[in-house]
Amino acid sequence: MDVLFEIFGHLRPLDLLHLSRTTKEFRRVLLHRSSISIWKSARENVPDLPECPASFSEPAYANFVFDTHCYVCLSPYVRAIDWRLGKRICSKCSKTSLVKALVYGVEFRGNNLIPRTYSKRDGMILFKAERETIEKRLKELSGNDKKEEYNAFVAQRMAYLKDLGELAPKLEDWAIVKANNRSEELDEARRDRKRAIIDKLTELGWGEEIESIPPTDDMSRLKAVKQPTRLTPRIWANIKDEMIAYMEDMKSKRIERERKALVMSRKRHAITVLREYKVARIPFINVMPEAPDFCAFPEVDAILELPNEVEVTQASFDNIVSDMDTLIERWRAAITRKLADAAVTMIGEQQSSSEGMDVDESHPLHLATTVFKCKQCHGYPMYDGWDSDEDDFPMFGMPLYTPRRRPLLYYPQVMGHKCLTRHQSRWGEFTNDPTQQLSDSMETMREPWSEGPLLLDDQASTAVRDIVDLCGMDPLNTTPAQLDELDPRLACLSCLNWSNEEENKTDAKVFGWRKAVQHQVSGHSGRGQILDWRLLEGDELRTYREKEAEAPASSSDATLPEPQRSQAVWKCVPCLDQITENTHTHSSVKTHLQFSHSITEPELNRDYMQMYGSDAERAELPRITLTMDRPDHVFKPGEKAMSRLEMDFFDWFSPMHDFDMPDYDSDNYDSGDY
Template sequence: MPPRIIKRSKTPMVSAGLEVRNTRSRTRSGLQDSDMLNMPMDIIHEILRHLLPHDLLSLTRTSKAFHAFLMRKSSAYYWKQSLKQVDGPLPRCPKELIEPAWVALVFSPICTACGKREAPHVYWSLFVRLCKTCRPQLVVDQHDLFRERGMDKIPKDIFVMSGRGYCLRSEAQEVIDTWKGLSKSRNKKALEQYVQGQTQHVKKLAKFQESCEGWFGYSSIRESERLEGERFEFVDSKLRSLGWGAELKFLGRGSISRGLLSVMRNYPLMNTHGPMTERRWRAIQGEILECMQEIREERRAYKWESQHPELWAYGVDMDDIALTPEICEIMNRPAKECVHQHSFMALQAQVGAILEGWRSRVCNQLRDLMRSTMRFPQNVDPLELAATTFRCGDCVQTCLFFPNVVAHSCQRVRSSVTQQDTYPQSLQDIMRPFLMRLREYKLSEPACQIVRFCGRDPETTTAKEMDALDIRLATQGSAIMTWRAAIIEQTQSNHDMSVWRIADSTDTANAKKHESKIVQNNASWSCRKCIPPCLHSDLEEYLEYHHGVAEKEDMTPVFSSRDICANSAYKLRLPDFEVVKLIDRDQSCTGTD
């Protein structure tokens, strides 16, 4: 129903037929009641029609003039309008109550009997809130009621009861008197009609109570969420003022909802009722700042990791960084020399060079291993050859590609070798840096067979050149795979080369389509548009939200070093192109860890 049209008038409320006395009290905002009462009626009308029910109820209690005005029958529109603004499935005002009484029952915590004490529990089907003092006087427990003499003859389902099994004494007595009167009159038909009508009335109120309790539960949850949000906003502002903005951004990528909330829910004082106060903040400040310090370290580690996604395949982590010469130089300084946080922060600009130095040293170790048993042309980097694979010295894996071999778990174990310097020696029991534990290098004949089958020379063809061929290999129609997966397959099974074939264009196109889905589902993505580059898991959501585009040209897929996708070693079963895991005869995953 459209709002009732009210003729605009400049007549103040005090002149609209209302008697106003003693209206000099002040509201919380500092305004006197008379200030608002002297406003034109059209302004008051616009204010009232936008108030929420509990605000309207509070206004009726500010002065006699407002109470008289809002309790008029003609003011019912304001109450109905306010109820429409309530969030959630609040039932309509029952016919037993007028709108102001319904609002008071729902939103006022005051006892409806005495009007003085708080009564948090509502007896919805009885339309009352009762405090502990008034409850024994006005309601009776159903067990006490039916314990009385003669009550066993009266049907229980004609009594209106609350969810906790209470009846209003006055209503229960009225039902008892009516039933006894009809029983004595021997009017069986009238008694049956009364019982039937009363039973339907009870069922209707029971359904009404269920709806009210459903809304009350929903409202309580929303209120708890609102207070929780305010508490976390308070903590968020405190942390930002203390210089933790970068950590908060790292946690939630600009929003506290996904990051700070998940961290701070562990603190009991963050989950108590009521708003966060300065006193509560002081009680938890120390613990939260310790937590934020840990997050700061995590952010710094993530920063250098996300800026160098090309090193993911090497499995580089903080254990490797901690043992670089630059860090060891600081840690091995004389005891008299002060070493603090700023000593390490001075290396921040050199992180790229430190990581590159570590990568270069690791690669040289692998090259030395290869050249100790084989000769390679001087203009060829043996690590770049397509036929280069390594065999683990501790497990059954015999087809480890470069650079993923560096991330293999057997190459990252606690060191038992005695170190000359004190600092590395003290960390050998807790850190797992790269320590080469490979078998003597031997040229892989299965790898050479696959490279030759593709029409290339295994002694000079690089992995990049094999990738550029962009072909897929198949085995007698049973599976289709990339050239790296074919090397793993040939290493495991030693097929006769006659079973291999170059896949046709149709199967190759379908295989690429399914491989793209694997990449989409498993990769993190490095964004070139972000400065510094950042890693993201949800590609489309990130591009749309941060850059307003859905193109993927500026995104590079990055895989965990232990992911089979990191090698681009895909094997798909034909004809359904279902992914097949690469497992060797010893039931150990080959190619990755």
């Protein structure tokens, strides 16, 4: 027995529990009161384990802390335990074995003698079987002759609850420390195994290859490596082939990465060639390819894909430079063909007669009535800040904060629309390809030219058709260039400002044909899209041209052309085709040049340029005074609104007067004049 007791003293509490459940002899010896020293010695072998409370026996304490069987169904390997409840219960049994301490606001008899814990779903809960046992025992001791036993039982339960309440926080802290220590032990075992495997692979000649493995492919993720067991010769023999196959795969990936990095470095030379070609041709009179399209040219791609041993520099593209005009013209023809086919498909009714035809002046793509809109720009409108044009209505003396108008795109300027070569980068998407990288605030990336974002703008097409008819031209043959050459001036008769001095005098807004279309689809979106236009002709047009020439420019810098300078239609030339390329407003591009490139006096078409395809019309034209018959619903000069309203009020009750309510929703109604 002395030898057995000496051996038992070197075991742990769970080992003693297992021994006590093997044979009756072991159980008789280990659970006898005289063996308490064995259990204490075993408990002391567990670092930092709290002392056993007086209300617990040593075997019960060991069973509570170390045994992993469910208290209800005896299922093994139940890791979850509620220290404050004093029970280890599996998830399946917890649904039926744990009940609310309060039901309908009534507390069960004896609940104060049962350990409780808190549940987010049910509040305070307790162990159902223990409650039933306590209820039964209290019922047995309910007689007056058993009062002493009753008090002793209650005192025993209260002492147990007190000890458990003090013990539970200590065991919680101890379990956390134990779990962390165990996790660290397992991690250290895995690290030892990984080091042993690396040593074995290094002996086989894979040392340099191991050093080049990126973190994303770390071998620690392999099942054969992450096992927390020591690497033995037998284990190594079993996993050797798997690890060699892994290293072969890592070698292939390394070669692929090096090849990709080499091609990326070559692309930077190609981008420099493209940029020099484009800078020499500023301002652009036609659409220019960006880096993704240029590097996809077969001639350029052949240089980029030369073998690794061939050194590629900017001089390697000299043959490309001499033939750039031909290559870019071929690219333009290809994307024009794609856009033409897309336009025919969108138009629909002309598909049978236009499909496959040459993209010449007779193709529907060239017509002014073929107007595109961008679903990216239109679907997710940006904001230009405070706008002061005709589409804003004053509120409290300030213009409304309105979304930017959707751009109306005509051929050929539509070819240069920025959304055709950009896409919104998805969350987590990253590229180190210099042909795709962009660092602008919209988190966009370059991509090859695509007509995908374009849709046909039916409203704008209808507006152009009306304006072309008004100008006396044929909508089936008129191109945007022909309208630009005619350069008509159109007065909107739905935006009149009647004079308060002369009865038949009114001011009207005047637009070029492009701004007129924009005004019709944006400025009157709630009026049925039907406007009355007046084409300025003869002496009226000549007088207006003189007034227009004398009118001050809309920008303080009169040396620049007159596109809408408040919009982001300008580009920085030093950033062209670089990762920092972005669109700017007229003021922000100057600020950018000053702070990013130390250019304090920038020059147009040398330091910055207008983006190809942006609106080149004057932002705002002077108004014109017209002589017209004043409608009946518009007050005459000197007439007071209240007197007219009073007159109408009295006329309303006159049986001899047939009052005709004016159509205030018509296009001729001006809310500002009524």
